[in-house]
Amino acid sequence: MPKQKWLRTYRLTLLVVCASLLLPFPSNGQEGSSLLTYSLTAKPGNLQVNRMPGTNPPRSYQEIFSFVVKDTKRTDYKGSAASCKTFDVEVAPVDTPDQPVWVWSKEQKFCQHVTTVNIPAGQSWPKTAVWKFTTAVVKDGKYRATATFIPENGKTSVDFEITSVQ
Numbered sequence: 177m178p179k180q181k182w183l184r185t186y187r188l189t190l191l192v193v194c195a196s197l198l199l200p201f202p203s204n205g206q207e208g209s210s211l212l213t214y215s216l217t218a219k220p221g222n223l224q225v226n227r228m229p230g231t232n233p234p235r236s237y238q239e240i241f242s243f244v245v246k247d248t249k250r251t252d253y254k255g256s257a258a259s260c261k262t263f264d265v266e267v268a269p270v271d272t273p274d275q276p277v278w279v280w281s282k283e284q285k286f287c288q289h290v291t292t293v294n295i296p297a298g299q300s301w302p303k304t305a306v307w308k309f310t311t312a313v314v315k316d317g318k319y320r321a322t323a324t325f326i327p328e329n330g331k332t333s334v335d336f337e338i339t340s341v342q
Contacts (some may be wrong), residue, residue: 178245212295214332216265216323217242218306221336227311234310241265241280241305243323244328247295254294255327260287262326265305270318272337277314280305293327316340 178298219240226235244265247253261281268276295301305323322333 181310187291199319208272211247212253212325212328213246213248213324214325214330215244215246216321216334217331218321218334218336221334223336223338224341225311225314225316225338226341232314236304236310237314238308239321239336241307241321241323241327241334243305243332245295245301245325247297247299247301250294250297252294254292256293257291257326259289262291262293263303263324264326265307265321265323266295267307267319270320271314272323278307278309280307301328302339313340315326 191214204285219242221239223237223239225237243265245263253289261284262317267278268274293301303323307321318335320335322331324331
């Protein structure tokens, strides 16, 4: 093969290899790293609230969100977040996901330095967020809570419903 043709083939092969390294790996339907798995649960989940008028202030309710990131690799996960905010949870109506009714981080203050997040191989990184609300500020309907693992932008969600006692 002539030297010029060989050099052109070499450059093309090198370009293809470099480009393939920049492509994201498949993630099994979850955003973020395919080597981490995400789960989110809501307790109590589906909730019946009492909206009957009375002399007392509106009743207070809560949903407890348990967010777990699991490292499924044989090596430790080592990541970082731009601040001490390493995860977040937001709740929005299912039909208007871009209009959250609650965002966990809005009630928090975070340090402004890079924060490392390490998860040992095969271990989990659990976090909890509690949403407290009254019947005066939340309507009946279907809601979706979405949790985000900031170092990888990995997301997972859980749906639940709030209904009034009849």
